[in-house]
Amino acid sequence: MAAELGRARYAYLGPAGTFTEAALRQVVSPDEADYLPQVDVLAAIAAVRAGTADFAVVAIENSVEGGVTAVLDSLAVGEPLMILREMLVPVTFALAARPGTDLGAVRRISAHPHAWAQCRGWLAQNLPGVVHVPATSNTAPAALLAGAREDLGFDAALVPPSAVEHYGLAVVAEHVSDNEAAVTRFVLIGRPGDVPAPSGADKTTLVVHLPSNQAGALLEMLEQFATRGVNLSRIESRPIGDSLGRYSFSIDAEGHLADERMAEALIGLHRVCPHVRYLGSYPRVDAPYGDMRPGTSDEDFRSARAWVQSLREGRAT
Structure with a gap:
């Protein structure tokens, strides 16, 4: 997405449909600012330090998994940045796949490590022996499933429920989170100032x-x-x-x-x-x-x- 002159630029963990984007929408509408999806949280923070983004939205803490260590460690060193506000986003997951895939056919699941950790109990009970294929974000595997490639190395993905419709996928199983009350805290980061x-x-x-x-x-x-x-x-x-x-x-x-x-x-x-x-x-x-x-x-x-x-x-x- 090309930045428009005079509009603030916000880096966030993409692609579209992530929990981070949901947090960013609490800050500013995409009609009012330029959204800059990044491959990971470190890239989002680096974009602010490099001046290619004015702000970044990153996860800093989850009610189940605790602190997001990559973010904590990045803010602790390097060029100083400031936290300007915080946002809370409820975190739930669905098991999604291409239409026609049923639960019995799922052998390999792509998921962000935090998503996998928050669904570990459900997976052990319903899909014992399933293999975890790590993903860079909660919607990256959804985007891959929506593409034309046939051999992705995984059969389904743990994704935010909103990503299912966005990427034209089918729900294999709903409410797969071990804790449906889980919440992630996100922060808005910018350069030092007032x-x-x-x-x-x-x-x-x-x-x-x-x-x-x-x-x-x-x-x-x-x-x-x-x-x-x-x-x-x-x-x-x-x-x-x-x-x-x-x-x-x-x-x-x-x-x-x-x-x-x-x-x-x-x-x-x-x-x-x-x-x-x-x-x-x-x-x-x-x-x-x-x-x-x-x-x-x-x-x-x-x-x-x-x-x-x-x-x-x-x-x-």
């Missing part, structure tokens, strides 16, 4: 390296959040990659950079941790905040600083 204004229910994403490899190092890092009343909604360890036993942490914290307690936590992290990468503050779309701990509101922090200042000026005791 941080979205606080919404009152925000999330801040960080990458943090531990201050040392000694006992208590993780506790020291976590205390920077706990003592300021900042709750963590996600924390995952990822290998730094330079040697065994060295890890960084990918963190989602409740709050916004503009919040006093979040700013104080970041100051603490910057003091005690060798590396802190700020990946953005943006409105959250999942569960609401927990209760705020007494003494951690913006006014509490401002009042405490004013009191200390008055002590320094000899105006109070």
Whole structure:
């Protein structure tokens, strides 16, 4: 698809019909922007860094499989990028094939690794011994099935239900997901710039390296959040990659950079941790905040600083 002058360009995991495209449609209509399908999530992120796309939409977390490690690792290093917003997409799958294929004829199934993992139980029960043929996206095998080639190396594919009609396929089996309530969290990524204004229910994403490899190092890092009343909604360890036993942490914290307690936590992290990468503050779309701990509101922090200042000026005791 050729980009039109003056329209924003959005890279995403293609081809058409993926869950990523569904997330992108929550951000902007294809009538208002240029959709740039990519072969994988790393290519989508690279397009923003290279300037061939203005934004990218990528999956970052699944309620069943956890974090999308390729995305977490790519954002942790390289040219800095920012998360601008998040979107949730329900994830269900259908087993699809060319018309005339029945379940008994299926020996090899093409699927993205995350799709395969989310349907593993159903497959073991209904198609024991079936062979997994990995796919680059949830709709790539659907596009292949819709093509003219006869020998694809697989008989059917696990695809989003919306892709069945889009690619002219037949449903071999419906509701094949092990967890029909599964949800994937997607994020909109762009170049660093102005941080979205606080919404009152925000999330801040960080990458943090531990201050040392000694006992208590993780506790020291976590205390920077706990003592300021900042709750963590996600924390995952990822290998730094330079040697065994060295890890960084990918963190989602409740709050916004503009919040006093979040700013104080970041100051603490910057003091005690060798590396802190700020990946953005943006409105959250999942569960609401927990209760705020007494003494951690913006006014509490401002009042405490004013009191200390008055002590320094000899105006109070």
